[in-house]
Amino acid sequence: MHKISKEKLQSKSKVGIILRPSTPEIKENYFIIKHCFEKHNIEVFLERSSASMIDEDGYDLDMICDTVDFFASIGGDGTLISVVRRTFKSNKPVLGINLGNLGFLTDLKIADLDNFLDNLETDNYRIDSRMIIKGSTNIKKFFAFNDIVISRKSLSSMIKIDAKIDGKPFNSYFGDGVIISTPNGSTAYNLSVGGPLVYPLTDVFIVTPVAPHSLTQRPLVLPADFEIEFTVSDNQGAVVIVDGQDIYEVEHNQSVKIQIASKKGKLIHRKTRNYFQVLNEKLQWGK
Ligand SMILES: NC(=O)c1ccc[n+]([C@@H]2O[C@H](COP(=O)([O-])OP(=O)(O)OC[C@H]3O[C@@H](n4cnc5c(N)ncnc54)[C@H](O)[C@@H]3O)[C@@H](O)[C@H]2O)c1
Numbered sequence: 001m002h003k004i005s006k007e008k009l010q011s012k013s014k015v016g017i018i019l020r021p022s023t024p025e026i027k028e029n030y031f032i033i034k035h036c037f038e039k040h041n042i043e044v045f046l047e048r049s050s051a052s053m054i055d056e057d058g059y060d061l062d063m064i065c066d067t068v069d070f071f072a073s074i075g076g077d078g079t080l081i082s083v084v085r086r087t088f089k090s091n092k093p094v095l096g097i098n099l100g101n102l103g104f105l106t107d108l109k110i111a112d113l114d115n116f117l118d119n120l121e122t123d124n125y126r127i128d129s130r131m132i133i134k135g136s137t138n139i140k141k142f143f144a145f146n147d148i149v150i151s152r153k154s155l156s157s158m159i160k161i162d163a164k165i166d167g168k169p170f171n172s173y174f175g176d177g178v179i180i181s182t183p184n185g186s187t188a189y190n191l192s193v194g195g196p197l198v199y200p201l202t203d204v205f206i207v208t209p210v211a212p213h214s215l216t217q218r219p220l221v222l223p224a225d226f227e228i229e230f231t232v233s234d235n236q237g238a239v240v241i242v243d244g245q246d247i248y249e250v251e252h253n254q255s256v257k258i259q260i261a262s263k264k265g266k267l268i269h270r271k272t273r274n275y276f277q278v279l280n281e282k283l284q285w286g287k
């Protein structure tokens with residue numbers, strides 16, 4: 001049987017909050033959530049750019065990372081992903097409060113928060129540690145909670161990407177690109193292009209071609225202690241997209257190395273949350 005983590009919050013008295021960007025109308029919900037935390041004696045530290053979006057005062061993220069016991073993201077899955085990417089090095093776990101649509105990663109609704117915090121002292125939560133991947137080129141390093149996508153630049157032509165494992169060539173991908181996904185990201189873009197679903201508390205890379213020209217190309221699941229390297233062998237170069245949120249250009253012959261990051265992304269979930277039930281509901285299996 002798979003053992004879930006026994007990790008607990010050391011203290012539950014300070015929370016850092018980050019809001020979904022470009023949505024100042026979130027202000028009313030922010031104050032409802034802030035008052036709910038304060039009612040439970042949890043001091044709130046609102047991150048500076050979130051604060052300026054709603055005309056409030058805020059704090060630098062680095063200072064918040066050093067100060068708080070945990071983070072709360074207010075938004076959808078995209079906001080939670082970005083909060084994990086920006087804070088995971090501090091080892092502080094993140095509670096996703098869902099204002100979005102799908103809520104695959106963010107399971108707590110505003111209406112559930114008061115009750116959840118009421119029972120926090122009775123350990124009604126768990127902390128799931130999920131793999132993060134580190135990508136690097138000769139000039140840049142980036143971290144992904146879901147996926148790193150190496151994609152063609154031009155809509156009208158295919159791209160060729162040569163791949164190596166631990167320095168040894170293993171494949172050349174012709175097509176629209178390649179997704180390197182974490183198990184957490186396996187239910188995102190990877191799923192849409194026919195990649196496998198992988199239980200999120202495992203450590204593996206999922207390498208899934210996007211619209212491969214050769215029908216023999218298949219998604220691959222690789223141990224996370226490998227280093228995999230992708231070299232763009234296309235005159236036009238390519239783009240690297242990190243969690244659908246950051247985009248970098250890579251030149252012809254430039255390589256992108258992928259490794260497991262040394263730290264994990266940590267999500268706070270209700271103890272009763274069941275991954276397979278979430279899969280079943282969100283993907284409407286059996287309907
Ligand atoms: N064709 C596609 O399916 C496609 C294309 C581009 C990007 N994406 C995914 O979008 C992700 C970024 O998500 P976003 O919310 O910031 O962008 P977004 O707002 O464009 O939403 C993408 C959708 O994917 C869902 N999602 C995100 N991460 C998920 C996960 N781990 N499991 C299940 N569903 C998930 C979101 O809830 C949302 O419904 C990228 O990491 C990439 O995997 C998917």
Ligand SMILES: Nc1ncnc2c1ncn2[C@@H]1O[C@H](COP(=O)(O)OP(=O)(O)OP(=O)(O)O)[C@@H](O)[C@H]1O
Binds near residue numbers: 077080244
């Ligand atoms: N810090 C960030 N930097 C760049 N983009 C971000 C950031 N935070 C969130 N986003 C993007 O903002 C968009 C909307 O955010 P979010 O996904 O949280 O809301 P949603 O679309 O309503 O919910 P869901 O994704 O759960 O359906 C997403 O495309 C997400 O990637």
